[in-house]
Amino acid sequence: xxxxxxxxxxxxFHLVRGDGSQDPLEAEKLDRFLLDPDPLLIASLxxxxxxxxxxKATWGLALVLGLAASVPFLWRLGPSHSPAGxxxxxxxxxxxxxxxxxxxxxxxxxxxxxEALADFSLAVRRAPDxxxxxxxxxxxxxxxxQSELAERAYHRALTLExxxxxxxxGLGNLYLRRGEERKAEAAFAQGGLDQQxxxxxxxxxxxxxxxxxxxxxxxxxxxxxxxxxxxxxxxxGILDPALRSLLEPEPIGRTPWAELGWRLSKxxxxxxxxxxxxxxxxxxxxxxxxxxxxxxxxxxxxxxxxARPYFxxxxxxxxxxxxxxxxxxYCLKNEGRVDEAIAVWQRLSQLYPGGKxxxxxxxxxxxxxxxxxxxxxxxxxxxxxxxxxDSRVIDALNVAxxxxxxxxxx
Numbered sequence: 001x002x003x004x005x006x007x008x009x010x011x012x013f014h015l016v017r018g019d020g021s022q023d024p025l026e027a028e029k030l031d032r033f034l035l036d037p038d039p040l041l042i043a044s045l046x047x048x049x050x051x052x053x054x055x056k057a058t059w060g061l062a063l064v065l066g067l068a069a070s071v072p073f074l075w076r077l078g079p080s081h082s083p084a085g086x087x088x089x090x091x092x093x094x095x096x097x098x099x100x101x102x103x104x105x106x107x108x109x110x111x112x113x114x115e116a117l118a119d120f121s122l123a124v125r126r127a128p129d130x131x132x133x134x135x136x137x138x139x140x141x142x143x144x145x146q147s148e149l150a151e152r153a154y155h156r157a158l159t160l161e162x163x164x165x166x167x168x169x170g171l172g173n174l175y176l177r178r179g180e181e182r183k184a185e186a187a188f189a190q191g192g193l194d195q196q197x198x199x200x201x202x203x204x205x206x207x208x209x210x211x212x213x214x215x216x217x218x219x220x221x222x223x224x225x226x227x228x229x230x231x232x233x234x235x236x237g238i239l240d241p242a243l244r245s246l247l248e249p250e251p252i253g254r255t256p257w258a259e260l261g262w263r264l265s266k267x268x269x270x271x272x273x274x275x276x277x278x279x280x281x282x283x284x285x286x287x288x289x290x291x292x293x294x295x296x297x298x299x300x301x302x303x304x305x306x307a308r309p310y311f312x313x314x315x316x317x318x319x320x321x322x323x324x325x326x327x328x329x330y331c332l333k334n335e336g337r338v339d340e341a342i343a344v345w346q347r348l349s350q351l352y353p354g355g356k357x358x359x360x361x362x363x364x365x366x367x368x369x370x371x372x373x374x375x376x377x378x379x380x381x382x383x384x385x386x387x388x389x390d391s392r393v394i395d396a397l398n399v400a401x402x403x404x405x406x407x408x409x410x
Contacts, residue, residue, distance in 0.1 A: 104118075172196055199230070207237045211234035280293075
């Protein structure tokens with residue numbers, strides 16, 4: 001078998017194409033890491049946010065006063081500015097707000113959280129009296145690790161529409177992320193969200209309480225795979241790691257500093273993220289999610305030797321911790337211990353077959369780099385199912401499929 005590097009195909013072969021109506025996503029630049037920021041960066045960020053809010057409040061007051069002064073003149077300007085005209089404008093704004101919400105929801109499904117948040121923010125400006133707009137804004141802010149803002153948005157939605165299920169769902173999930181389980185239970189109960197209550201009870205090990213809510217849900221939706229798995233777990237009294245990973249909310253840590261660290265990390269400000277995680281760990285040294293966040297921030301700066309102890313400390317507290325296992329595998333790979341890294345990722349895939357986190361990505365790119373295209377194609381195909389709009393993964397899958405007959409010794 002020819003084991004030399006395969007020659008590129010003479011004509012491009014496309015197994016998967018992105019949606020032609022969307023701009024292709026920019027390929028991730030793995031070698032772009034930011035330098036450590038000024039130690040006062042985090043405080044500065046907070047001050048800028050406070051100043052921005054103050055300016056908005058001042059501007060808003062001036063606008064209200066200006067509008068109040070101009071109302072008498074508006075009534076004299078003729079038919080185009082009549083109450084009927086104003087009513088039409090309100091309706092038009094609501095329609096535009098609804099369109100922005102639809103667009104934002106699609107972006108959120110594609111993992112384009114920043115763009116979704118921008119559309120939700122515009123929707124709120126267009127239709128400030130629409131409860132769903134505030135609920136979606138809260139969801140967008142929560143996805144971007146802005147819990148305090150998200151909580152306010154959800155409460156604003158509930159002020160406009162008490163009992164809004166979307167807001168109560170988001171609020172309950174937000175409380176669950178923070179570990180405030182009683183508040184989460186109250187929010188889910190207020191919204192009549194039986195599946196979310198069952199989810200909470202399964203995570204708490206209250207299997208009988210979960211089963212009571214899941215039995216009628218199963219009768220209503222007999223083909224729902226997740227409800228089936230939840231009911232089976234409740235009936236047997238066993239929550240396996242794979243199902244737990246699907247039910248658990250995305251981790252943020254146990255302090256505001258940890259959440260800030262995840263937010264900065266998502267923005268690729270890895271030095272600032274590490275500083276925030278260090279503050280969090282100074283308060284709660286055994287916070288598994290903060291330990292993992294610290295490790296990942298250091299790893300993103302190519303500081304593998306410093307990152308690895310944080311993953312090992314986290315795994316000492318929780319041996320099946322998803323993000324820490326993934327981080328440890330990347331450390332092993334960077335150290336040249338590729339076979340050990342693959343073994344950790346394979347264990348992670350067995351523990352969490354849903355592919356919610358990094359095992360398929362780590363395995364796909366590692367096999368690809370080692371020219372084991374058959375295995376790479378298997379994991380790239382899984383990644384495409386998770387995010388069908390990632391052009392970088394789609395391109396790699398196409399290359400792997402072109403070279404399926406080629407497999408390296410590794």
